[in-house]
Amino acid sequence: MSRQLRYLQAMNEAYHQEMERDSAMIILGEDIRGNLRGETRGLLAKFGPERVLDTPISEAAFVGFGTGAAMAGLRPIVQFQIASLVYLAFDQLVNNAAKMRLMMGGQATVPVTYTVMASGARNGLAGQHADNPYPYFLHAGIKTVCAASAYDAKGLLISAIREDDPVAFFAPAACLALRGEVPEEAYAIPFGVGEIKRPGSDVTVVAVGHLVPEAIQVADSFATEGISVQVWDPRSLLPLDKDGLCAAAARTGRVVIYDDTNRTCGFAAEVAALLAERVFGALKAPIKRITRADAPIAFSAPLEKAALPGPERLGAAIRVVCG
Amino acid sequence: MSRQLRYLQAMNEAYHQEMERDSAMIILGEDIRGNLRGETRGLLAKFGPERVLDTPISEAAFVGFGTGAAMAGLRPIVQFQIASLVYLAFDQLVNNAAKMRLMMGGQATVPVTYTVMASGARNGLAGQHADNPYPYFLHAGIKTVCAASAYDAKGLLISAIREDDPVAFFAPAACLALRGEVPEEAYAIPFGVGEIKRPGSDVTVVAVGHLVPEAIQVADSFATEGISVQVWDPRSLLPLDKDGLCAAAARTGRVVIYDDTNRTCGFAAEVAALLAERVFGALKAPIKRITRADAPIAFSAPLEKAALPGPERLGAAIRVVCG
Amino acid sequence: MTITVPKPLAEEMYRRMQLIRRFEEWVVKLVESNEIAGVTHESVGQEAVAVGVCLALRDDDVITSTHRGHGHIIAKGGNVAHMLAELLGREGGYNKGRGGSMHIADMALGIFGANGIVTAGCPMACGTAYAFKRRGQDRVAASFFGDGGVNHGLFHEALNLAAIWALPVVFVCENNGYAITTPIASVTKVELYTRAAAYGMPGEAVDGMDVQAVYEATRRAVERARAGAGPSLIECRTYRFVGHYTAERFMKLDYRSDEEIVAWRKRDAIPAWSKRLGEAGLWRADDQRRCDAAVERELDQAVAIARQSPWPSADTALDHVYARTYPGLPAQGFE
């Protein structure tokens, strides 16, 4: 009942269970067989080299390969070893895979899951390896989920895999070592349904990915001050649970968005814009965004920390909107 | 005094005047010499094949080439024949050129201008050729301008060229045939300074690129109804004239953002978020966004029109916020 | 210059080439009468490549095409009425009017789409071929691209993938000498087909104005692929008799000399093939006329059908974006 798994183990279990269920599934990417982090452990042994493919360093081609394979009836998982590699395949993602169905008038079905490993900053990854590129996917209209816990990782990954459209699954670097309760059987967390990860009545914090556990900690710390903080996790960023978001925001009338993507045109901007449009009347204070600065992440720890959103800033923002 | 030029001629004049001024400048891209549209007319004859380069169809490499050339002391203009080609060079743009200076601790200076031709939809361009990808640049922190008139085209392009950082200059497809007064001498429109393109006191329309002239028409049409519509054009999207924007919005207390990029995490989202944060107290109505739908543009005219922002929708939104 | 293919195939080669030619001429007319919007790239002059390649494929083989795709689609058996309805933006078009010239597809016929991005179809052909291979099917994917494509990173990555996994793909380079205004010799120092060696696959150049030569070369490559021996690269040397796109005629470009165009027009594959059919005693004087007339009838009817096809309704603009939608997805541009 309360089996604990790490985030990467939860992903691994989802891969195993789904590939077992559906022989049309294949997985490909760089060093899948080598299994650097653990999420692809045992796949080669169980499913063989025809379904578990190590690719050359050719991101654009292996994304296009996934599109073609999907159109021809397979269900590929295309794994990006690090998040910023999506840029190398950007045309194949946003101008091909994502548009194929509409452009063909519904003829093509493109059931591909992109697993984007280790997104976001983590201690010393520096400028090119610390991005959290999901806003690009959202703007391009690609279905996107970001799992904040081991439980969500398994459930959202399974939903992503079963979806008949391209879906990007983001696994934040700062989440990969998390542990949590994960049921053994396969289960799917529906897209477009956010979750109140911590109830509260004074202010709503909308948090994504590794910032969800952080936000919960900050929320807990406010209990002593008599400020009741609700933490809402969208889980799937596109489709976004707009009704759930608006309801959560309207309930408190105060909102802080806590998101680790660049500020300008980031996810927090979309949430703020949505609320300014839909629940304007219910708002009691300006909507605050606590995000990454619009800057590449510098290597050195103090600089890195200064550019990232952090619990102190979240706390300060909560005080401002409640004050 | 009132010489009229087309938008493309204004760009052409900027190219000529700046390349004449600075022998470190080169221009490269696909079919620059062939001069399909007119903006590169006469460059080859005047500046010779060493400064006017036709590239192979290798967008990623020619962007990287531009970065290297700039670091070594040249000042390249890298032209994208159509807007969606930026996706093919996305890594070289957002993960290399844009980050080089920070990653090198200030050692590298990368004075490159990317001219992004014919962005946005235009009658039948269909799914892959109708994008307006500036939100990707904004999110990545790349300085970006979008010129709405022939006058702005020349002035903003000259500023872009003189900037010591990578700058993307967007030339919307729907603007290329516009005519307007353009001074003969070289002039620079400063970055980070928006412009009230039409004064008004009841509602502010924030419009970009080809939607600026459209918004002015709609604004004019409201005069008879007694609604006074102000049209504000940011001109440079990054840096954004946040003070000018907030002042314009606060003056009217009502805002409609009229932008031809996808809705989710688009430019309109950023503007709305900014206003919800900064001028919340001055707002008299919800902030409305009239944008493109989050969908690839279909080929057929009625579908294309339905997915794009349009004057009727802008008009309806103005009525809602003023009503 | 003997004819080695059976008579019905030889005749079909002629018919499809002629159908392409006349189709493209109809397209130009419809663009000029403003019935077709946007940008169309005609393949006039290159018909022998499309037909030679596609007739060497089986119906259940797949092609990926390019911005200059009309010929490929017709050669693979595409229905010209559905194509024209698509070009007119109608609901009865192949893509229900959503795609237009650069995206025409017929998944049932193995036409996995024209594509507006140079070489974008190449990796997709690899994935498709992999699906065939994995299912134990002996089907093949042929991927068309132009001379401009061979300098693109995707070309390189896709050919390498196909080679290392021995995928049943035939890469077909339509070398018409130019990428828009850029001569291939100015952007590539080697004969294009020789690049096959960089991936360990066979490559050959073939006269793209000789439909039978293209057909034979493709046959060899297809047989290799079906037998599990992996991919090949075929460079077809051809020429477009017209501009890069319909609009070019008004643009006064001068990247090609009139002499060059005239010299290539003299090598026009369609009359040349008709002549050979005659010389080989396979065709009599009026066989060509009969065939041409049938082509005309087919196109006249197709244009009529296409013109009668209804326009898509604006309220379906956001259909077909996803296989599965959710509330609020895709988002409208207004609330």
Added chain:
Amino acid sequence: MTITVPKPLAEEMYRRMQLIRRFEEWVVKLVESNEIAGVTHESVGQEAVAVGVCLALRDDDVITSTHRGHGHIIAKGGNVAHMLAELLGREGGYNKGRGGSMHIADMALGIFGANGIVTAGCPMACGTAYAFKRRGQDRVAASFFGDGGVNHGLFHEALNLAAIWALPVVFVCENNGYAITTPIASVTKVELYTRAAAYGMPGEAVDGMDVQAVYEATRRAVERARAGAGPSLIECRTYRFVGHYTAERFMKLDYRSDEEIVAWRKRDAIPAWSKRLGEAGLWRADDQRRCDAAVERELDQAVAIARQSPWPSADTALDHVYARTYPGLPAQGFE
């Protein structure tokens, strides 16, 4: 196996190789003591490539480097104290602590940056070389990349650009047999250097464990480039004695056999070169020891200097993003 280079150069080859080796060993120690954060890729085993190439360059020539860049930077004359300060994230580092291992640069020494994206430096080297050419300078750009890079689209596009414009670039492929865990033979069917032919440039393979062989091959390519005859590709066959990155030792990966590692370690370029120096009568018994001791002193001092370098101040986190800033640019993450 005679020594063809002058004695001072031969000694400098040894010294730089040894400096790289011991530098990398320091790095591992500092990673393990948590003084260096993030991910570092050591070049232990590959020293002869970095040194052979860079000593064939002039000071005013340029290199672009990779994620495995420490060796290249030291070989090009980089200051190890500034490098170590960078790795420790200090203000006195080459990049003021902004870059870390994967981005070290010294523009003054022609080191146009390590780069975390495979082959990203290749097109930049082309642009740099173009700048030299345009200014009439006879300077050269050398671009390093691994065996994993040769399947990337950027490799293809960059080599083609360099070839058609006859740019003074030397492309140096460090073939250490693996891209992380992926053996090169599983992702490429041909000998890597043969791909040069696809661009019409000379290519050759060289023993990457022989510093002099690398040096000679690079000299030839550099002379060609300086003379205006265009780019070359050199494949240096080498091996990394250690894991892909420091962390690998704890990961229990099994993509390489112990025998393979041992066999390559026997070919270690550094003792081999010292031995040749001795055999050629250029070095006496304690020459190596003296040189080694100097290397140790240099590194000990460098570590000490680096450790004393101050941390960057958090309020400068948004400096150096742009050459010219504007109010509100770059945006903070909070208001």
